[in-house]
Amino acid sequence: MSKVFAKSIWVYHFAASPCNNCDIEILDTLTPKFDAERFGVKLVGSIRHADCMLITGALNSKVLPRLKRILKQAPEPFFVIAIGTCALDLGVFRGSYNVVGPVDKHIKVDVYVPGCPPKPEAMLAGVVKLKEKVLAGEKKKGVKKL
Amino acid sequence: MEMIFFDYIIFPGILFTLAAAMAVSWIDRKVTALLQWRVGPPVLQPFYDFWKLFKKETVIPKGGSVMVFLLSPAVSFSALILVSVILLKTTLTSMAYIGDIFVVIYLLLIPSIAVIMSGAASSNPLASLGASREMKMVLSYELPFILAVCVVLIKTGGITDLAGIVAYQNVHGAFIGSLSGFLAFAVTVVCFQSKMAQVPFDIPEAEQEIMGGAMIEYSGPPLALFVAARWILMALLPLLITMLYLGGIHSALGILKYVGVVVLVILIKNTNPRLRINQTLRFFWGIVTGVAAVSIILAFLGL
Numbered sequence: 001m002s003k004v005f006a007k008s009i010w011v012y013h014f015a016a017s018p019c020n021n022c023d024i025e026i027l028d029t030l031t032p033k034f035d036a037e038r039f040g041v042k043l044v045g046s047i048r049h050a051d052c053m054l055i056t057g058a059l060n061s062k063v064l065p066r067l068k069r070i071l072k073q074a075p076e077p078f079f080v081i082a083i084g085t086c087a088l089d090l091g092v093f094r095g096s097y098n099v100v101g102p103v104d105k106h107i108k109v110d111v112y113v114p115g116c117p118p119k120p121e122a123m124l125a126g127v128v129k130l131k132e133k134v135l136a137g138e139k140k141k142g143v144k145k146l
Numbered sequence: 147m148e149m150i151f152f153d154y155i156i157f158p159g160i161l162f163t164l165a166a167a168m169a170v171s172w173i174d175r176k177v178t179a180l181l182q183w184r185v186g187p188p189v190l191q192p193f194y195d196f197w198k199l200f201k202k203e204t205v206i207p208k209g210g211s212v213m214v215f216l217l218s219p220a221v222s223f224s225a226l227i228l229v230s231v232i233l234l235k236t237t238l239t240s241m242a243y244i245g246d247i248f249v250v251i252y253l254l255l256i257p258s259i260a261v262i263m264s265g266a267a268s269s270n271p272l273a274s275l276g277a278s279r280e281m282k283m284v285l286s287y288e289l290p291f292i293l294a295v296c297v298v299l300i301k302t303g304g305i306t307d308l309a310g311i312v313a314y315q316n317v318h319g320a321f322i323g324s325l326s327g328f329l330a331f332a333v334t335v336v337c338f339q340s341k342m343a344q345v346p347f348d349i350p351e352a353e354q355e356i357m358g359g360a361m362i363e364y365s366g367p368p369l370a371l372f373v374a375a376r377w378i379l380m381a382l383l384p385l386l387i388t389m390l391y392l393g394g395i396h397s398a399l400g401i402l403k404y405v406g407v408v409v410l411v412i413l414i415k416n417t418n419p420r421l422r423i424n425q426t427l428r429f430f431w432g433i434v435t436g437v438a439a440v441s442i443i444l445a446f447l448g449l
Contacts, residue, residue, distance in 0.1 A: 004201065007194040035184035037175070040191055045357030048205055048365035051198070075203035075365040 005051065005077060006131040008040040012050035016067055016103070018057025021117040022084035026054055029120040039127055052079040052130065055109075058086040058093040061100050071107060079134070081126055082109045085116040158234035160227055167377035168192040170408060174380060177412045192377065199370035207269055207363045214267035219364070219371035222260035226378045229253045233385055236308045237395055246307040247295060250386065254341065257375055258284045261350065264372075265360030276359020279423050280350040283340055286430035287347075291337040293438035297321075297330035298390050300445040312394035320393040325449045329441035331391040333434055335407075338383040339414055340426070343376070346418040347426055384408045 015023055030036050030043050044050050047070050059067065071078075082103045085091035089102050103109055110133055113126040153159055171192040179186025206212055232245045232253075245253075258280055265277025299306065301321055302314045321327030340347035351359045361372055384407040388395055392403045421429065 004194050004198040008191070008198040010195075032179075032182040032184040035179070035186070037179065037187050037191075038185050040187060040194060045353055046362045048363055049358065049361075049369060051202070073205060075205050077202070 003135065006134040008042075009051050009079075009127065009130065010042045010044045010049055011052045011054055011081075012044055012047050014053050014055050014067065014070065016055055016057040016059050016063045016087070018084065018086060022056035022086075025117040025120060026056070026083065026123065029123045034120045034124065036124065036127070039124070039131070041127060047074050050074065051077070052081060054081050054083050055087050055103050056083045058090050058096070058099045059101065059103055059106065060096075060098040062098075064100050064106060067107070077134075079110045079130055080107060081111045081113060081130060083113045083118060083123065083126070085114060088112050088114055091116060153231055153235065154227065158231045158238070162234075163227055163230040163378055163381070164196075164374060167374065167381040168196070170381040170384075171377040173405075173408060174412050174415075177409060178416055181413075181416050196370050196374060199365075199373065200367050202366040204366035204368060205363075209269040210363070211267040214263055215363070216368055218260040218264040218267065219368040219375065221263070222257040222375040223371045223378075225253050225256035225260075226375050226382065229382055230378060233308065233382060233389065236312070237385075237389070239309075247299075247311070247390075248306060250308070251292065251295065254383075255284070255288070257379060258341075260375075261360045264364070268360065268363040270363050272356045273360050273362050275356050276350045276352075276362070279352075280360065282423055282427060283343075283347065283350055286427045287337040287340045287434075290333050290430055290434040290438040291341075293435065293442060294330040294333040294337070295390070297326055297438075297441050297445045300442065301327065308389055312389055312396075315393040316396075320391065322391045324444075326441040326444035327391055329437050329444070331387070333438045333441065334387055334390065335410065335414075336434055337430075338387065339411060340430075342379050342383055342411070344380075344411060345415040346421055348420060349423050349426060352420065380408075380411070384411060 013023070013026060028034065030041075036042075047053070053071070053074070055067070057063075071080075080103075082088055086093060087103045090096075090099055093099050100106070104112075111126050111130045113122055115122055118126075155161065172187070172189055175191065176186045204216075206215065228245075229250055232250060261280045262277045265273040265275075265280065268274070298311060298321060301324075302311055305311055305314055315321060322331050343349075343351050351361065356362070361369065364372055384404055385395065387407050388400065388404045392407070393400065395401050395404050
């Protein structure tokens with residue numbers, strides 16, 4: 001795995017039916033006060049440009065097919081960060097009739113950031129964890145036709 | 147023959163232009179960061195972004211035209227490399243290189259055409275929206291830009307090659323010193339702001355609204371070429387402004403002028419909100435074209 005992937009992480013934000021608290025904290029992380037651009041982190045609007053997906057919220061049966069469809073379009077190497085208690089283990093929504101389980105039951109998650117909602121510092125720590133993981137691991141690349 | 151390959155690939159061509167464009171892109175991001183009271187990215191950040199995009203997978207959308215989809219970034223990139231070779235060779239050798247100002251104007255249109263092509267080939271509604279907005283943008287800013295260039299041609303008395311324009315200014319003083327030259331300079335800065343798709347006029351891309359417009363379906367190396375083309379545009383257009391109105395970049399003062407124009411562009415970008423497409427069209431065909439016409443009349447009167 002090349003070192004550049006650790007130095008330039010463009011994130012895509014996927015809100016899988018959250019209560020919006022985590023999303024607001026993600027936006028806080030990207031504001032000038034915390035300056036995520038120091039680490040090469042940039043928010044992009046299209047999954048095709050992204051290197052990393054931030055998933056917030058308790059996955060439910062409506063969102064899951066969309067999540068899988070979007071992830072299928074992501075260019076490799078691609079990483080997933082699950083943010084917030086709901087994404088990690090459903091939090092207060094555990095046992096609800098429409099939730100289909102934590103995120104890592106359905107897709108591979110690289111970094112977990114717990115908290116309800118996690119503080120911006122915790123998310124930056126998560127990004128640093130992802131960097132370490134990128135420098136250690138190996139993922140494939142090539143051309144994918146949809 | 148070997149000399150031409152050297153020109154295109156190594157010295158003023160691809161390698162040097164990319165390095166310079168990355169430096170300008172870093173200046174852009176750093177000045178933006180400083181304006182927002184934060185640290186900003188490291189010096190090599192544009193290189194990391196470019197290299198990372200080159201190493202990523204290419205995703206080709208279903209239903210799009212694969213050939214046009216993959217070729218349009220290359221078309222945009224190579225046209226800008228040609229412009230870069232013409233401008234830098236003219237500056238370095240102080241002689242007319244292959245092209246004059248008309249060739250540069252035509253070549254600077256090609257990146258916009260490439261954006262339209264890529265938007266049409268992506269089979270994505272947001273991409274076609276970006277392409278249609280880009281068409282409207284080209285229609286709006288080309289007229290005042292060409293009128294402003296006419297001011298330069300009137301002032302030089304019909305010298306069309308860039309080296310001649312720069313040499314004329316070195317003898318008679320930079321055009322920005324006169325009233326008509328100053329108005330034409332202001333018009334060109336505004337037009338180039340929209341040619342670069344920088345913030346008051348980033349309507350075709352509009353990250354927050356249509357997610358990058360025509361670029362939305364691109365990933366991997368084609369996206370890297372598109373992004374690099376944006377950076378090169380950001381480095382070349384201030385250079386062209388410096389050559390047309392400020393007397394070229396031969397001296398240390400000239401390089402300061404160039405950096406000044408770059409910072410001016412960044413300041414405009416950071417202090418203005420985005421316009422809508424109809425407001426942009428009215429702005430360019432109304433006040434900007436009006437100012438350009440006034441500056442042409444003033445140039446005829448010798449002011």
